[in-house]
Amino acid sequence: MERMQQVVGRARAAFNSGRSRPLEFRIQQLKALERMVQEKEKEILAALHADLHKVGGGPNAYSHEILGVLAELALMKEKLPSWAAPQHVKKNLMTMRDEAYIGYEPLGVVLVIGAWNYPFVLVMQPLIGAIAAGNAVVVKPSEVSENTAQLVAELLPQYLDRELYPVVTGGVPETTELLAQRFDHILYTGNTAVGKIVMAAAAKHLTPVTLELGGKSPCYIDKDCDLAVACRRITWGKYMNCGQTCIAPDYILCDPSIQGKVVENIKATLQEFYGEDVKSSPDYERIINKRHFKRVLGLLEGQKIAHGGEADEASCFIAPTILTDVSPESKVMEEEIFGPVLPIVPVKSVEEAIEFINHREKPLALYVFSNNKQLIKRVISQTSSGGVTGNDVIMHFFLSTLPFGGVGHSGMGAYHGKHSFETFSHRRACLIKDLKMESTNKMRYPPVSQKKV
């Protein structure tokens, strides 16, 4: 208890000193982060490779974890002055002569809890937003991706203000201790079950939370669509990071008549991406650890394997796998897969697909492929999800002008770009009146008569 209390207490004292508030300070810290990412690129990629077999130096890790972070930093530095400026609002008759505006202020001490699947970016992107908004930030990377956690713990103090932005490492006991402290905002990325624990802990202190959770992101493929293109895009999104992506298309819904063609197209694409022997492709990742390896493999039980299914426990390798004619009641349709297994659930119509989706928990992402624009619009309008990409997968994540977050069991709140800045800011309503001009106030004072009304 002592250690966490001290770390958080120091961060709070540092915040109370006021030094994280001036824009110049925030930009200076963001620039330092930028230097860190540029100077330590090799070390970061090596850690990612050690944790997830992510291709060191390859476009996958580089683009997802490094480029994304650099882009966010550049955006913050450029926009911060305009975002942080007071926003004057429309006044009414009574306030015509007054100053009325919304001031953007830091919340205080923010806690960022990262996840293991994109261990660098899922800690950095929230951190960037929280710093930009003027807060102190306690960073808790996931212990499951231990190499990246270690690296982050080593690097951040070398580049950033040590008291304002401490890194805390450890597992469940340390995180539980951390959650007992009072924070002014908590951003958690992870699963639904732990999300509930985080929110319950936050409730004790009335701490607002942003929960980036998960779920089963459905992918509906319409009969009227360019199957080759659709399947290439889906294959890319499903099997990147060995399926361990919160917004990966979890399962496919399509008419039984195109199921065979879908399988064929995905198989062809897999060949194109990873070659004959997937296991020896330098571009295909591994499952994070034995526990998840066993869990994902277990989902294949009793299923019709149309492609893949090979596994090797020693290296936590599971081949890109496709399951056909999957029953909605089977185990693989109960939990978020988070692995390279793609079930296809046959549905007879888009109406059936919509009903299927609406009877389940709201997902983090929803995908629909069709040449028919109206159909895509209909699916979006009749369902709910954190976000949507039509005719592709994953891509809405990369546009920072779109808020990224879940709804229902897939989460609450959002971030990225300006949405991060707003998530980590308090919008304070300010009305400044003149101490004179009392005559206009007289109409509101007692004693009253009908005339005043």
Place this chain on the structure above:
Amino acid sequence: NPYAGLVSHLRASWLSGKTRPMEYRMAQLEALGRFLDEKKQEILEATDLDMGKPSFEAYFTEILLCKNELNTTLNNLCHWMKDEYVEKNLVLQLDSAFIRKDPYGVVLIMAPWNYPIQLVLVPLIGAIAAGNCVIIKPSEISKNTERLLAETLSCYLDTDCFAVVTGGVQETTRLLENKFDYIFFTGSPRVGRIVMTAAAKHLTPVTLELGGKNPCYVSDTCDLSNVARRVAWGRFFNAGQTCIAPDYLLCTLEMQEKLMPALREAITEFFGSNPKESPDFGRIVGDKQFRRLRALLCSGRVAIGGQTDEAERYIAPTVLADVQPSDPAMQEEIFGPILPIVVVANMDEAIDFINARPRPLAIYAFSCDSKVVNQVLERTSSGGFCGNDTLMHFTLNSLPFGGIGNSGLGKYHGKFTFDTFSHHRGCLHRNMGLEALNTPRYPPYTQQKMGLLTATFEVKRKGTCTLL
């Protein structure tokens, strides 16, 4: 689970899609407008019975402010509902990117007793505008208004989609066992914690409009009679039972002496020499609250007022001087017509005093010197802030209304209510063609692809010279 049936009935209505079309929402909102017009007398009577609310106040806060919110919403709903198109990056130039405002589903609004119609209606207006089904839980303490809402709202709103639930702590606890898609709660921080803990079980997002002790700093350079009037008005409105009332005053000893006659004069001007007889001064809502407030009177010394009448639940407009931070009046949110004055040496001490305490819903600062007002604003944190007046920031619905820390989370009023009850869904609608543009992202990964990817994804720092 006694409410499971009701919740699933509303959820079925929600799934039917009934509440989504704009016409439906407008029709329900217009019906609320008719409720305010046709039941105006009943509203004034019920709030009078509940807490002796003066009809001027009831008209202003329970009818007029609600109609303003209604009209703002009706005038702008079409615009608010539209998809918000966003700026795109290089890769997505040919696609469609927008934020869709989706309803959450079935939402719960829990209201307190002090502004019992307004604190139901203003969130309700936003919830309906955003396309949700709503369960309304008014406070059982303002029992006449509770009955009015339970009996009459069903005559105006679609009962398939909107329901009123009555009851006390037990019923509310059972109600909270159900899964809602959003919970909007106005009340005390203590109950706010209970609500958020219950919400956590279902991962239900919440807005909590709570309270605290709103400090009011009066500097030495100020217009005495204007300050006194504005502070007295804010403090004694609704007999002090206002979440954003100035809870206590901070000023120098000199100022305390000067303010006292000015406050006395303002109180007399407002309520006459015997406020008990004034139709413009309210009563305390219940016996429990009355007794709690009476116990606070032993703080400092009674400089103005102090009279009480238990039978009427009357507490005179009271000002307490020389109150110490350890006195009873400084331990909890007062929520009554008692204004303690705590003496400080100067502005810096006042700011330190404020910052040593939980962040309040509102902070007030009075000074003829705008630098002083700005200093207090900049060096403190609160839900909202009003310089040189009290309460008024609440009435401008282009300003977000909400707390921070112990005083709450989330915000509403005007468009902010609509946004509170909407899920902002990031949507990207891509082109099925132009697949060649996607090639750099696919394996097998090569250095060439990496270069292309960097070139297209990178956000370049503006102003840099790119020669090659």
